[in-house]
Amino acid sequence: MRAISCTSHGEAETGAGGFYRVFTPFWNAIRSRDVALPTAAPKRLRALPAWPGSEALADWRLGAAMGRGTDVVGRHARVGEPRAREKLDRFLDGPVGCYRQQRDLPATDGTSRLSENLTYGEIGIRQVWHAARRAMEDGHGGAEAFLRELGWREFAYHLVHHTPGIVSANWRDGWDSFPWRGDTDDAERWRRGMTGEPFVDAAMREMYVTGMMHNRSRMIAASYLTKHLLTDWRIGLRWFEDCLIDWDPAANAMGWQWVAGSGPDAAPYFRVFNPATQAGKFDPDQEYRQRFVAELAADPGADALAFFDAVPKAWRLDARAPYPAPVIALSEGRNRALAAYEARNS
Ligand SMILES: Cc1cc2nc3c(=O)[nH]c(=O)nc-3n(C[C@H](O)[C@H](O)[C@H](O)COP(=O)(O)OP(=O)(O)OC[C@H]3O[C@@H](n4cnc5c(N)ncnc54)[C@H](O)[C@@H]3O)c2cc1C
Incomplete structure (x- = not known):
């Protein structure tokens, strides 16, 4: 067995x-x-006769x-x-x-x-x-x-x-020279849920408000960063690591590399998720987008507004400000990504 x-x-x-x-x-x-x-839980745990001196967990201020x-x-x-x-x-x-x-x-x-x-x-x-x-x-x-x-x-x-290197290095050969962009202003807008792409922003804000992100949304948000914004998957991986309550080094690395194309069983390079088409298919009534993106709702609900409470004050985000214009037209981002992927293959 x-x-x-x-x-x-x-x-x-x-x-x-x-x-x-x-x-x-x-x-x-x-x-x-x-x-x-x-294995069954132990029926009894015997305490130590004397506990060693320790720090109080609250003093670590883990949430600070x-x-x-x-x-x-x-x-x-x-x-x-x-x-x-x-x-x-x-x-x-x-x-x-x-x-x-x-x-x-x-x-x-x-x-x-x-x-x-x-x-x-x-x-x-x-x-x-x-x-x-x-x-x-x-x-x-x-x-x-x-x-x-x-x-x-x-x-x-x-x-x-x-292959323990999967958590930080391209899993497939031939990807180290791929012309990923680094940590640009575009990546910062992605982190802040301000890309102007409603499904992507809903996903990023869901993570800020709940500490979780739906699996479909993880795929779309990761695809948008690595393909439409042509950004190194490790930048996204690290942000998820910072924000997710369910952060898991193995699932996170596999997920990011799967989406980026550098990983095992990866999506073929020409599969670029279109966030607008995906939204139409998986959020047909805009319920998810309106739940998390206040600017899209006539009467924003608690979760949409909570985003503005959750983010650092230094970001100076205001729920009443107009929703941002897209970072890049979807067709332009897609074509740029395809050209880079094709150049890698040639
Ligand atoms: C870019 C990206 C990053 C991800 N990062 C993480 C992460 O840090 N931690 C994490 O637990 N999952 C991660 N996932 C996988 C998946 O999104 C989550 O496990 C899932 O959304 C959790 O929700 P659930 O418990 O309701 O899942 P359910 O649909 O109820 O699935 C049950 C369990 O199966 C496992 N599971 C489901 N889908 C996957 C998957 N694609 N890969 C690996 N395990 C899976 C999880 O343990 C999950 O709890 C990531 C996926 C992507 C695309």
């Missing part, structure tokens, strides 16, 4: 004895494996760098072991049934939102895996698709295990 878990990434091997570089064969190799059951943002994000974070269990149960009792149809709609509460808990080990991957397997066996339609996403998380760790 072989197990997949956070500690067994060396175990999955291709027929030739190497590691997997492409997700689908990796998934096919692991999906039906027996996964070890979670976020300034006003701490309170805003704190209202959204659902962390801790009991909340993690609750989220898993709630998700498998209902939303999992529509997961396949709804997981790409950022305005819908259609995913588990367990990444923040998985990141901190508040719930174990084996617990989630076995619960989802039971849901699948009980006929819950979306459970299989959900298991596949857990497989992506495993794949990220498989890659980090075998």
Whole structure:
């Protein structure tokens, strides 16, 4: 019996004895494996007879760098072991049934939102895996698709295990001379959620307000930065690392390199997500964009306004200011990206 878990990434091997570089064969190799059951929690923990002197956690002022943002994000974070269990149960009792149809709609509460808990080990991957397997066996339609996403998380760790450089260097050969732009004013507008592209800005502001970003939005925001703005993926990777509550070094690096084209299983270079088309498809009623971009709503809601409370005062952003014009026309950004990618291939 072989197990997949956070500690067994060396175990999955291709027929030739190497590691997997492409997700689908990796998934096919692991999906039906027996996964070890979670270990039961200890019944008793014996305390030390005397505790060593220690500093108080509050004195570390961990939230200080976020300034006003701490309170805003704190209202959204659902962390801790009991909340993690609750989220898993709630998700498998209902939303999992529509997961396949709804997981790409950022305005819908259609995913588990367990990444923040998985990141901190508040719930174990084996617990989630076995619960989802039971849901699948009980006929819950979306459970299989959900298991596949857990497989992506495993794949990220498989890659980090075998190619640790993925977290900071181009994973594919031939990318080191790619003419990425550095940290320009355009990148700063991206960070501030002020690109003038509503879906991208909604995504960036969602991250500022909630500490999370929907998976579809991560793909669009990352694609816009690396393709339309032709910016080095590491600049985006570092910003996500700074802002995400669910920051995970493996998933973040794989996600960024997948989008940029330099990574495993990467999107082909000519696939440049068009944020406007994506918005029409995945946010057809503008619910998501209006939820996070105050300038787009006649009567902005709490989350849209909270963005202005969350960001540093030094940015001098005002909810009543007009929405900015786009950094670059989408067609111009796309053509510039395609020309750079084609030059690399020639
Ligand atoms: C550019 C980029 C950066 C990302 N950075 C992170 C990150 O720092 N931390 C992180 O946990 N995820 C990251 N992801 C993956 C994904 O966006 C999140 O895991 C997902 O949005 C979390 O929401 P959820 O828990 O509701 O997911 P669900 O849809 O409920 O999925 C269940 C679990 O499967 C895993 N999972 C789902 N999709 C992926 C994926 N594409 N790659 C790896 N694991 C996945 C997560 O652990 C998630 O909690 C990134 C994706 C991209 C494109």
